[in-house]
Amino acid sequence: MGAEETIDRKVEKPDLSQKTIVVLVVLTILISILGTLSVMYEYGSIKVTTQTEPKTSQASVKLNIISPEELQPKTSTGQVILEIKK
Amino acid sequence: MDISNKTLALFLVAAIIVSIAGTFISLQKIGKFEQASITGYATNYTGNVTLEISKNASLIFTISSINWGTGSVAGGSYCELWTNGSGFNSAGCIGFSTIPSTSSLVIENDGQVHLNVTMNSSVNETGFFGSYIAAHKLQWQVLENETNSCFGGTVSPSAFTNVSVASMASAAIVCDYLNFTDSKDSLLVNVFVNFTDLTSQGQKNATFIALGTQIGT
Numbered sequence: 001m002g003a004e005e006t007i008d009r010k011v012e013k014p015d016l017s018q019k020t021i022v023v024l025v026v027l028t029i030l031i032s033i034l035g036t037l038s039v040m041y042e043y044g045s046i047k048v049t050t051q052t053e054p055k056t057s058q059a060s061v062k063l064n065i066i067s068p069e070e071l072q073p074k075t076s077t078g079q080v081i082l083e084i085k086k
Numbered sequence: 087m088d089i090s091n092k093t094l095a096l097f098l099v100a101a102i103i104v105s106i107a108g109t110f111i112s113l114q115k116i117g118k119f120e121q122a123s124i125t126g127y128a129t130n131y132t133g134n135v136t137l138e139i140s141k142n143a144s145l146i147f148t149i150s151s152i153n154w155g156t157g158s159v160a161g162g163s164y165c166e167l168w169t170n171g172s173g174f175n176s177a178g179c180i181g182f183s184t185i186p187s188t189s190s191l192v193i194e195n196d197g198q199v200h201l202n203v204t205m206n207s208s209v210n211e212t213g214f215f216g217s218y219i220a221a222h223k224l225q226w227q228v229l230e231n232e233t234n235s236c237f238g239g240t241v242s243p244s245a246f247t248n249v250s251v252a253s254m255a256s257a258a259i260v261c262d263y264l265n266f267t268d269s270k271d272s273l274l275v276n277v278f279v280n281f282t283d284l285t286s287q288g289q290k291n292a293t294f295i296a297l298g299t300q301i302g303t
């Protein structure tokens with residue numbers, strides 16, 4: 001009799017419900033999706049730059065043209081006057 | 087609400103498919119990343135190796151100005167100014183400086199990558215002198231300033247040619263492979279102008295813009 005009571009108790013022990021399993025499976029899917037997205041995002045954020053930006057530099061060419069007259073040496077006169085008396 | 091074992095099995099299969107697909111996609115991404123020709127790949131797995139490889143493109147005019155100063159043209163004559171050789175001013179030029187090639191424009195690749203170099207001018211001869219006269223000239227000539235600076239490539243124009251005023255996108259290529267090695271990394275730009283006593287007086291300015299774009303690795 002004692003042994004039969006023990007077997008009955010084991011049979012009556014409640015198992016995990018199907019709902020619990022469903023929740024676990026859904027969690028598994030979500031975790032898998034999130035993990036995949038995370039990995040893809042991380043790799044997407046890695047940028048390998050093999051081409052540098054183009055660079056520019058400038059130089060100037062200048063000259064100034066004036067009339068020939070302006071280049072002529074300019075003259076000016078002054079006077080020094082003195083008178084010597086004996 | 088009861089859920090059948092069939093539904094549970096479907097969920098599980100979905101979980102497996104998502105997991106495998108995720109792994110497969112990740113592996114593909116990693117595969118592409120490895121094909122991106124990264125240098126400095128560390129093969130020693132016993133320690134951490136941190137390295138940073140940095141390369142810069144840089145192009146500068148080490149001599150960035152030609153200024154013939156102030157002068158005029160003899161009546162009924164013309165004036166030619168050249169920067170090649172020891173420099174040359176024709177007989178009709180009065181008062182302008184003489185500029186030898188050693189003082190002409192020099193473009194240098196001072197980065198760590200080879201460059202394709204194009205150049206354009208802010209103005210052509212008409213824009214430079216302010217009016218059209220057939221005799222007006224604003225021309226450039228590009229030479230290697232150091233032997234083999236444009237190695238394996240072409241320096242152009244080797245003879246005096248009208249300056250290019252095209253947009254940067256279609257500017258004239260002056261050297262398609264400018265070296266970055268210090269001893270051979272520069273170009274000489276000579277300039278030639280011609281004008282007459284009919285040319286309008288005043289300050290004449292042109293800006294040359296050189297663009298260096300990385301070529302090779």
